[in-house]
Amino acid sequence: MSTVWLCVLVVGAATVTIKASGPVLAAGRELPGSTARVVDLLAPAVLAALVATQAFAGDEELVLDERAAGLVAAGVAILLRAPILVVVLVAALTAAGLRAVS
Amino acid sequence: MTEGTYRDGFRAILPLMPAVAAFGASFGVLARAAGVDVLAAVVMSATTFAGSAQFAVVSVLGAGGTAAAAIGAAILLNGRYVPMAVAASGAFRGGPLRRLIEAQLLVDESWALSSREGGFDTKVLVGAGGLLYVGWNAGTAAGVLAGDGLTDPATLGLDAAFPALFLALLAPLVRSGSDRRPLTAAVLGAGIALVLTPVSPAGVPVIAATAACLLGFTRPRRAAARRAPAGRPQEARS
Numbered sequence: 001m002s003t004v005w006l007c008v009l010v011v012g013a014a015t016v017t018i019k020a021s022g023p024v025l026a027a028g029r030e031l032p033g034s035t036a037r038v039v040d041l042l043a044p045a046v047l048a049a050l051v052a053t054q055a056f057a058g059d060e061e062l063v064l065d066e067r068a069a070g071l072v073a074a075g076v077a078i079l080l081r082a083p084i085l086v087v088v089l090v091a092a093l094t095a096a097g098l099r100a101v102s
Numbered sequence: 103m104t105e106g107t108y109r110d111g112f113r114a115i116l117p118l119m120p121a122v123a124a125f126g127a128s129f130g131v132l133a134r135a136a137g138v139d140v141l142a143a144v145v146m147s148a149t150t151f152a153g154s155a156q157f158a159v160v161s162v163l164g165a166g167g168t169a170a171a172a173i174g175a176a177i178l179l180n181g182r183y184v185p186m187a188v189a190a191s192g193a194f195r196g197g198p199l200r201r202l203i204e205a206q207l208l209v210d211e212s213w214a215l216s217s218r219e220g221g222f223d224t225k226v227l228v229g230a231g232g233l234l235y236v237g238w239n240a241g242t243a244a245g246v247l248a249g250d251g252l253t254d255p256a257t258l259g260l261d262a263a264f265p266a267l268f269l270a271l272l273a274p275l276v277r278s279g280s281d282r283r284p285l286t287a288a289v290l291g292a293g294i295a296l297v298l299t300p301v302s303p304a305g306v307p308v309i310a311a312t313a314a315c316l317l318g319f320t321r322p323r324r325a326a327a328r329r330a331p332a333g334r335p336q337e338a339r340s
Binding site: 003006016018021022023025044048051055060067069070075078083088090095099 | 146151182189206210257259260263318
């Protein structure tokens, strides 16, 4: 088997397993109270980490580029209670505009 | 809490679809450039359905890396889905096969959109994830067929769309009410991710950041009240 297909099949199988293990084994079970409070904090923790890495991560380094400017513009739009479509557009247009002039 | 519908998930993810399709296409282009054949690229988007891991595999292979390095990088990047899927597991309904299939639609965006206080809404997850799946795979197909003729999504600023979406989804979670723990968890999560980014392989920062949710075990007021009685020497010193 080629290296490419080996990667495609192993990564595919691993990802299917990773995503399905919890839902298949533990479906329909309510979480106990203390665990539920922990799970409630998973969303803010993961989302903040995704914001941080997707805006500031380079190749194993922190970088400050047009994505950061897009994020600041998105933050302003969020404070002004703009709908998500506008927030996303403002970020993309800011980054694209800065790249076009630089 | 009112239960969401597939349509709610559909509509919530709609603003992000141009960016998702464009990145699916750029995955297709990069895969071909890295020597991945058309069928392998299409199969990968259909089965793995996780952008960052797929980009990692083709970039490792394109740079002449081994299969083990590519697979290792992809599994690290997808490791965050272990706690995320376990957190959402209680919301999935139906038999094992249906749960297995629906769980494949769990990606960062669909997971975040379906997050509710005290649980997850699988209809929203499936609606949003299903549309993302279609967009990602259609984009990949377009990318492997069109090749280099496509514009780099970064030129259009589409790479800035994803952190903006995650920030927009984060804002209402940390804004609400008297409980400061969601905000603390967010600050801690971002801090962990930023500190680890320069010193660990991609994927590890987000996995490590999930530890911030352990704050949920703290119950500040009651803990303080119970331990308050007789003066403790350490506290007196500090």
